[in-house]
Amino acid sequence: MGTHPNGPSRVVREDGEAPQLLSDWIRTHAGAGDDASGDLPFLFKVLSVQKALSIQAHPDLKLARELHEKFPQIYKDPNHKPEMTIALTRFEALYVGSLCLDIALAVAQRLITQQDEASLREFFRCFVYTDADKVAAQIRVLRARLEVATELSALEKLVLRLDDAYPGDIGCFCPFLLNYLTLEPGEAMFLSANEPHAYLSGDCIECMACSDNVVRAGLTPKFIDKETLHSMLTYRTGKPRVYKGEIQGGGISRLYSSPVPEFEVEAIELKPRQRYALPARTGASIVLVISGSGSTVEPSGAADGWQMSKGRVYFLPKGEILEIQGGDEGLAAFRASPNESVAPPRA
Template sequence: MTFSRIAVKTQPYEWGRFGLNSKAGQLAAADPSVVIDAKTPYAELWMGTHPNAPSLLWGSSTPLKAALTEANLSPAVSARFAGDLPFLFKVLSIEKALSIQAHPDKKLAESLFARFPTVYKDSNHKPEMTVALTDFEALIGFRALVEINANLLKYPEFAAVIDETVRAHFAASVNSSEVEQKKALKALFKSLMERDAGIVASQIRTLVTRLSSSAHAVGTTEELLVRLDSQFPGDVGIFCALLLNYVKLAPGEAIFLAANEPHAYISGDCVECMAASDNVVRSGLTPKFKDVNTLVEMLTYNNGPAESQILKGDPYQNSLTSFLYDPPIEEFSIVRTTLPASASESFKGVEGPSILIVTSGNGTIVAPQDGVVKTHDAGLGFVFFVGANVEITLTAGSEEFTAYRAYCV
């Protein structure tokens, strides 16, 4: 198999957008066997071979994984990743904030899986990249220490849940060495995470009551704090919004989330790609298990403005219409192609496997299938597996056409 449309599956997590308000739901509706329910949250659309929602070859019950060969993966990818896709490709549609979390590196993932296999269900790491499809909000990485210190002064309720000695040491560390800054930040985060939940909830009630007495523009820190409390009343993760960078992405902008870095998605639709793992260490904005000790110890405590983490993509193969998001890992890269109406673009074969999804418009893909070059319909929500070294041509229909392609070489 060199090229095939694939059938993909959705996940109805409670934080997702409902029905056709969800981009994941809209794209899933490309499958005529899928009936979109207005009362169901369509949080994620999964594309790949992960056992929790494996893709199938279109029109059959054959799992995509069963059709993978050394030839369509490439000998190099097949050997490195045990004959499987090394990435999981997704579309996320977020109505309600996801948990404050981080993903373990490979060494920690192996340790967590060995010790707690019912919680951490595989031994792989999970670096991930997100590209916004709509306006998108997230918390990523720790703010600069001077900014955190300013928030401690601006929001007395935040300061009240931090141990006084820890807070004083943190304030004194703002202009110290990087090593001392990270130690002070770790102590501050640990103090917050270990504070009695009743005290935290009481201070959040005071904070939100105070902030709610005035109107705040959408997208300000004050509005975000009130909004998060409406979703997770009294949760310690609300204070994390004063520790982590709050970023707003425009469509086409991306963030890369390395191992052991804190983050949370707040709202919007995106494509996301990650190493094939489901390992998450949580600490707030969630009713799920919070592994506070592990999270406190695993984080890098890197800190500073988030602007350098926002990626806009680089031209792909000297193209004017395709842009590459290339994280510093071996499992995946992403290409975004946006074609004007009736325009075409041809691509040389990628040296490894890829999965492509049409996220707006309609068009066609010219690609070989069963030894014959064919023209395939490529409508909104159509998803394709493209084997290694397969050349393809994308052509837009009567309107702008956008496709995202995740690949490994």
């Protein structure tokens, strides 16, 4: 949901005419958005992950511009792509380096003694440039050992799952390099630029800066840009922070703020017949209903406006207040909008 050219949203028109590109609608309605082009600064997604998605990182602004200029066929836009993931179900992911000291590779001793970013950078260079046949052979050796073990750790079980889905892929070793974490429904994590991550299973809401730039590291048949990947990563280690959101609106809503200006996400949960006024924002919003039903409330106070139901998506122009009411089963929704608490970077 958004205005990125790789998958732009369209507006359903009341007059029965063909749906109109959201960016065109914004352009023709003065004051509806911030950008004269009609573009929104964020992308809003729902992901349902059954098979692990690729291990990947997203470039920062400076690198994104350089990559787009040099390789426009691979990196389609000049924007960065920080993102936030909010779990709808139990959600498994890999994120940020976990300093694993028992890896039998040539640089392991240096890792043990120094444990610095330079050591991790050198280790990762050796790792990503290892011959694919050698990687596949070592995964077969590891798998043979694990399959006869009497008890397996969570990481070892994950390695077998990944090898089932992506046989012999270098990404099967990444559970030993990244933090394996599980988010419960309502928990979230923020993914900064230049940091590796992968979604393993579960359903989530995802919001990000408006970009489609991806540098892949593994668990994929697609192109892996090893040189860019090795040079761009931060090699930061430590436990990822899990966000629970800030309760607002008397307990009706929960705000997931981000450290970037492009987006923040509000989760809204209404009981049957309960009302809530979505506050005006300085930028345009997209509202997605994920369960239940309800309606918008007219200025007269009558709850007989637009009908709201699961799977429907609504655009809310900047500066507009929208009052909604839950139906017989209540209503749950998410709203994405620009983060007005963070100043945009200077050009």
